[in-house]
Amino acid sequence: MTPTRSLRGLLASAAILTDFDGTLAPIVADPAAAVPGPGAVEVLLALAEVAPVVGVISGRPVEVLVRHLSDERLHLAGLYGLERREHGEVADAPGSLRWLGPVAGAAADLTARLPDGVTVEPKRLSLTVHFRRRPEVGPAVAALADEIASAHGLMVRPARRSIEVHPPQTPDKGVVVEDLALRCSAACFLGDDVGDIPAFDALDRLARQGVLTVRVAVESDESTPELLDRADVVVPGSSGAVAWLRSLLAP
Incomplete structure (x- = not known):
C-alpha cells in the first residue's frame, strides 16, 4: 500500500501539516504578494472536517497566515513556532x-x-x-x-x-510538528525548502514511535536536494501540493 493510501485510511486520527510559501502559496518576487493557490484554503477546510489536526507551519508571522487562513479550526504556527494560534487564541513563545x-x-x-x-x-x-x-x-x-x-x-x-x-533557541518546524501530532496515529508534512527539513526529522522520530508518517516534498527549480531525497512523495509545485491534499479525501 502506498504512503498516501495508508494515510488516507487513518485520516480520522491524523495530523495534516504543511508549509505556506512555496507549498500552499506559489513563490512570487514580492513576499507580501504571496497568496494561497487555487483550492488551497478549501482543501484545508475540507480536511479539517475529517482530521483532528490540520495546521500550517511557516516562517511568516501568524497575522499574515490569519489573513489567508482565518478559520479557527486551522492550527497556525508563525515564525517557525515563535507565534502560535490555537483555537482562535494567538500567543508568543515564552520568553x-x-x-x-x-x-x-x-x-x-x-x-x-x-x-x-x-x-x-x-x-x-x-x-x-x-x-x-x-x-x-x-x-x-x-x-x-x-x-x-x-x-x-x-x-x-x-x-x-x-x-x-x-532569537537563539528559536523553535523549528520539527518542534511544532511533534507538538501538533501528539496523540495522533498518523502525520504528514508538506514542504519545499531547507527550513522544512526539521519537520521531516520530526516525522522520522514519530515513525520510530509507531506513528504512520508521510514526508511530502514540493518540487520546483529551487528545491533543496536533501528534501527531495528524503521525501516519501514528491509533487510538482503548489498546485501539486493542493492536488495531493485533495487526494486524501478520496473514497
Whole structure:
C-alpha cells in the first residue's frame, strides 16, 4: 500500500501539516504578494472536517497566515513556532518578547548596509533578508546578516533566496510538528525548502514511535536536494501540493 493510501485510511486520527510559501502559496518576487493557490484554503477546510489536526507551519508571522487562513479550526504556527494560534487564541513563545529590541536593532542595521535590491522584512520577533531579485549577492548578504545578527545576540538560518534572523533557541518546524501530532496515529508534512527539513526529522522520530508518517516534498527549480531525497512523495509545485491534499479525501 502506498504512503498516501495508508494515510488516507487513518485520516480520522491524523495530523495534516504543511508549509505556506512555496507549498500552499506559489513563490512570487514580492513576499507580501504571496497568496494561497487555487483550492488551497478549501482543501484545508475540507480536511479539517475529517482530521483532528490540520495546521500550517511557516516562517511568516501568524497575522499574515490569519489573513489567508482565518478559520479557527486551522492550527497556525508563525515564525517557525515563535507565534502560535490555537483555537482562535494567538500567543508568543515564552520568553520571546525580550528579543523585540535586538530584532529591531538588527533590522535597522541591515537596512542601512544592504545593497540595492535586497530588502528586509521585519516580523516583530524575527526578520527575513530577501535577495531574490539579486541572487548574485547572496553570499555577501549571508555574511553581512551573520555579522549583524551576532552583534545583536541573534542567529541566522538559510531559506529560499533569503536569510532568516531570529532569537537563539528559536523553535523549528520539527518542534511544532511533534507538538501538533501528539496523540495522533498518523502525520504528514508538506514542504519545499531547507527550513522544512526539521519537520521531516520530526516525522522520522514519530515513525520510530509507531506513528504512520508521510514526508511530502514540493518540487520546483529551487528545491533543496536533501528534501527531495528524503521525501516519501514528491509533487510538482503548489498546485501539486493542493492536488495531493485533495487526494486524501478520496473514497
